[in-house]
Amino acid sequence: MRDWEVLVSERLGTLHLTPEQRDEVVAELACHLEEVYLEQRAQGRSESKAIATAINQMADWLELARKISLAKRGEESMINRAKSVWLPGIFTVTVSIGWLELLQRASFDSFKPWFQTSLPMLPFLLWVITLPLLGALGAFLSRFLAVESRSRLTAGLFPPIAMFGLLFLPEIWSAIFERNGLVIRHPLHFAFDVFLWSILPALALLLGAMPFLRTPKLQEA
Amino acid sequence: MIGAGIKRGTAELAVLSVLEDGPLHGYELARRIEQQTKGALRFTLAALYPMLYRMEQRRWIRGVWETSDNGRRRRCYRLTPAGKKKLSPLRQEWSELFQALRRLKKVAHA
Numbered sequence: 001m002r003d004w005e006v007l008v009s010e011r012l013g014t015l016h017l018t019p020e021q022r023d024e025v026v027a028e029l030a031c032h033l034e035e036v037y038l039e040q041r042a043q044g045r046s047e048s049k050a051i052a053t054a055i056n057q058m059a060d061w062l063e064l065a066r067k068i069s070l071a072k073r074g075e076e077s078m079i080n081r082a083k084s085v086w087l088p089g090i091f092t093v094t095v096s097i098g099w100l101e102l103l104q105r106a107s108f109d110s111f112k113p114w115f116q117t118s119l120p121m122l123p124f125l126l127w128v129i130t131l132p133l134l135g136a137l138g139a140f141l142s143r144f145l146a147v148e149s150r151s152r153l154t155a156g157l158f159p160p161i162a163m164f165g166l167l168f169l170p171e172i173w174s175a176i177f178e179r180n181g182l183v184i185r186h187p188l189h190f191a192f193d194v195f196l197w198s199i200l201p202a203l204a205l206l207l208g209a210m211p212f213l214r215t216p217k218l219q220e221a
Numbered sequence: 222m223i224g225a226g227i228k229r230g231t232a233e234l235a236v237l238s239v240l241e242d243g244p245l246h247g248y249e250l251a252r253r254i255e256q257q258t259k260g261a262l263r264f265t266l267a268a269l270y271p272m273l274y275r276m277e278q279r280r281w282i283r284g285v286w287e288t289s290d291n292g293r294r295r296r297c298y299r300l301t302p303a304g305k306k307k308l309s310p311l312r313q314e315w316s317e318l319f320q321a322l323r324r325l326k327k328v329a330h331a
Contacts, residue, residue, distance in 0.1 A: 031293075031296070060267065068270060068271050071270075
């Protein structure tokens with residue numbers, strides 16, 4: 001007869017639980033599959049068909065692992081999520097602003113403005129080029145506490161998200177609801193600013209954060 | 222056929238109600254609910270265990286490993302005093318919802 005615990009353990013992959021909790025979950029799910037298998041056999045199904053029916057009880061094992069981790073960790077996971085997003089996020093925002101400020105002050109003032117913005121080109125480019133390191137750092141810090149890659153992604157991309165939320169969203173809001181003419185009169189300029197300060201940094205940060213977003217691959221039984 | 226949203230809302234009530242009659246392990250619990258609702262409420266593995274663990278975190282139910290007569294170990298769930306306390310207002314809420322729906326002519330004739 002099949003070792004259901006080995007099968008469940010292999011398919012579930014990493015569960016963000018203590019080893020004792022993990023063993024308990026694996027044993028319980030294995031019991032469930034074994035019950036399905038025994039019932040199928042009792043109904044006269046063949047060995048292979050009974051095994052297939054039991055295994056087919058679950059289509060997406062990684063999703064099950066994620067749901068179980070969240071359910072088992074309960075309220076604690078909400079606190080961890082806040083920590084895993086906000087702390088690395090605030091850290092990356094602070095470092096990115098400080099780093100840009102440092103670059104701008106480091107005798108680059110003589111460079112001409114770029115495309116009618118008040119942005120000196122070289123410090124900005126240097127800043128964007130180094131952003132992948134910051135994205136990697138944010139996602140790396142977040143990985144200690146975040147179960148979901150979504151939390152790690154948010155932590156890694158926090159600076160442009162904050163920039164968009166604090167600078168550009170109020171302008172869009174103001175244009176729609178208060179008929180503020182700035183965005184309406186200069187839509188291309190506005191779009192270019194959004195690209196420079198949100199989209200481009202987001203892409204650079206994403207590049208650095210990507211290696212830390214992967215979840216462990218499912219091992220086939 | 223009952224929709225997914227309503228099923229989710231009723232699932233916890235179904236688990237608490239069935240466990241009121243005595244402790245059951247996960248598979249047995251799912252089978253019992255399916256039989257008693259004539260197949261209207263059917264749990265998948267992905268829905269059942271995360272829900273049981275969530276309810277356990279809230280201390281409505283408690284799972285304990287037990288060994289059956291044939292020597293097989295299974296985790297049996299039983300209702301806790303907090304779960305019993307939760308069952309009554311939950312039943313009341315659903316009863317009020319169904320009464321309200323019955324009062325609507327369109328729903329009554331649907």
